[in-house]
Amino acid sequence: MQPRATRDPAWARWLLTAVALMFLLFFLVLPLAVVFSQALEKGVGHYLATIREPNALEAIKLTLLTVAIVVPANVAFGVAAAWAIAKFKFPGKSVLTTLIDLPFAVSPVIAGLIYVLVFGAHGWFGPWLIAHDLKVIFAVPGIVLATAFVTCPFVARELIPLMQAQGTDEESSAVTLGANGWQTFLRVTLPNIKWGLFYGVILCNARAMGEFGAVSVVSGHIRGVTNTMPLHVEILYNEYNIAGAFAVASLLALLALATLVLKSVVEWRQAGVP
Amino acid sequence: MTPARTSRSILPGFGLSMGFTLAYLGLIVLVPLSAAFLRAAGMSTHDFVAAVASPRVIAAYRLSFGASLAAGGVNMVFGLVVAWVLVRYPFPGRRIIDALVDLPFALPTAVAGIALTSLYSAHGWVGRWLAPLGLQVAFTWTGVFVALTFIGLPFVVRTVQPVLQELEPEIEEAASTLGANRWQAVTRILLPELAPSLLTGFALAFARALGEYGSVVFISGNMPMRTEIVPLLIITKLEQYDYRGATAIAVVMLVSSFILLLLINLLQKWSRRYHAI
Numbered sequence: 038m039q040p041r042a043t044r045d046p047a048w049a050r051w052l053l054t055a056v057a058l059m060f061l062l063f064f065l066v067l068p069l070a071v072v073f074s075q076a077l078e079k080g081v082g083h084y085l086a087t088i089r090e091p092n093a094l095e096a097i098k099l100t101l102l103t104v105a106i107v108v109p110a111n112v113a114f115g116v117a118a119a120w121a122i123a124k125f126k127f128p129g130k131s132v133l134t135t136l137i138d139l140p141f142a143v144s145p146v147i148a149g150l151i152y153v154l155v156f157g158a159h160g161w162f163g164p165w166l167i168a169h170d171l172k173v174i175f176a177v178p179g180i181v182l183a184t185a186f187v188t189c190p191f192v193a194r195e196l197i198p199l200m201q202a203q204g205t206d207e208e209s210s211a212v213t214l215g216a217n218g219w220q221t222f223l224r225v226t227l228p229n230i231k232w233g234l235f236y237g238v239i240l241c242n243a244r245a246m247g248e249f250g251a252v253s254v255v256s257g258h259i260r261g262v263t264n265t266m267p268l269h270v271e272i273l274y275n276e277y278n279i280a281g282a283f284a285v286a287s288l289l290a291l292l293a294l295a296t297l298v299l300k301s302v303v304e305w306r307q308a309g310v311p
Numbered sequence: 312m313t314p315a316r317t318s319r320s321i322l323p324g325f326g327l328s329m330g331f332t333l334a335y336l337g338l339i340v341l342v343p344l345s346a347a348f349l350r351a352a353g354m355s356t357h358d359f360v361a362a363v364a365s366p367r368v369i370a371a372y373r374l375s376f377g378a379s380l381a382a383g384g385v386n387m388v389f390g391l392v393v394a395w396v397l398v399r400y401p402f403p404g405r406r407i408i409d410a411l412v413d414l415p416f417a418l419p420t421a422v423a424g425i426a427l428t429s430l431y432s433a434h435g436w437v438g439r440w441l442a443p444l445g446l447q448v449a450f451t452w453t454g455v456f457v458a459l460t461f462i463g464l465p466f467v468v469r470t471v472q473p474v475l476q477e478l479e480p481e482i483e484e485a486a487s488t489l490g491a492n493r494w495q496a497v498t499r500i501l502l503p504e505l506a507p508s509l510l511t512g513f514a515l516a517f518a519r520a521l522g523e524y525g526s527v528v529f530i531s532g533n534m535p536m537r538t539e540i541v542p543l544l545i546i547t548k549l550e551q552y553d554y555r556g557a558t559a560i561a562v563v564m565l566v567s568s569f570i571l572l573l574l575i576n577l578l579q580k581w582s583r584r585y586h587a588i
Contacts, residue, residue, distance in 0.1 A: 144521070293422075
């Protein structure tokens, strides 16, 4: 029971709850519901056919490949950055922390553009790449790089505050007792940060699978070759294959829901909610 | 700080972790970003101004900044109400609703884009009720605003919620004991307490909305001068092989974002100090 002074009159409680739920209904629940409703509009048969279609399968494969490269790379980056920032003192630490967050402030479209400026036909390395018959832009490496840019802060920003709060006492004891660096990290630090790491990984994974703006600039939209799942959704939608677009979109929506469930489980665990 | 100093020096791996961090950050983020600035620096002032201040670009700035401000404002009001209800009023299904607030972070923007378009178009579940009222959402300014409200929704809730949770009930009790009615306690005690986090949430939502692309392009209709947002204009210029024009606009947007990032950092420092007292 709340103390009287912090309790609002019943009408205010009802009104505010109603306003909040209506807002969330129109901006969250209905958009989510419409994805599944539209996806199944032409029946389960059409739904399954759209997902099993070769170009859709290629898009799913490319998305999984991108994630398989980007997420481990960003985990390595996040762990290294958090280790350096949380366990040591050095000048310019706050500047480095800000720089790590920088990609979140950059529009995804600009993230794509800058890679075109570096690796595109008219970019810095364009002539060299052409001379060596290598392709980055309008090819898989460009998609991987642009996705890595957009998602690189996720793991680091989860781990830095966590490892800072944990301090260095446990690691120092381990080292004093004769453990080497890797042993210390694997047996002392990793068990302490595993949930934070997992949290960062699922957020990074969700964003990497769903990234649209950055990938759209560097992909070139070559069907079956450089189309990721979100780009495939766009193509189907622009061809007025609405049910098809929503069928592929529903897979991404399921991924989002799974992300929210896992994220909540981690949060409840950490908050000690049974 | 002497103990920290000694314990710090015995931990290994500084060179390796710092070296990898700087190399990765440099290669993935800083060098490519500098490409935009170096490219723009290579343009003459006249060309640069012509590229970033043509009427079509100005119209796009007005749309992007205006709709982002409006969406941030709406999220500030409704985000506060949602955070308030989630923290203060227990109701069935509260934890599910709480988890769902992060949906815009988790749902790919292209999916959000086509879902909102379908929902708010003239034949959509919501749009068909708005159409007789003369309110067209899809393919208008309102559509851009709706999409930006969606993607900015979690920011205010997630910055205000923890502050609200940690607020001592004693200050409200004191206000009540001293004769303030509930309305006075809320407007004079609670709102000023929440102001820094509300502003931070607003700034985060605004910054995100400025650069947003995926959720907007489907619902906006993309008419030049009317419903064309800045990120789309950058892509249009790229597709026309106007790399200089695209880069110049991108630099304007990057500088705006960095100024916002700086403001957000200051706001967060302010709100931390505010709550430390």
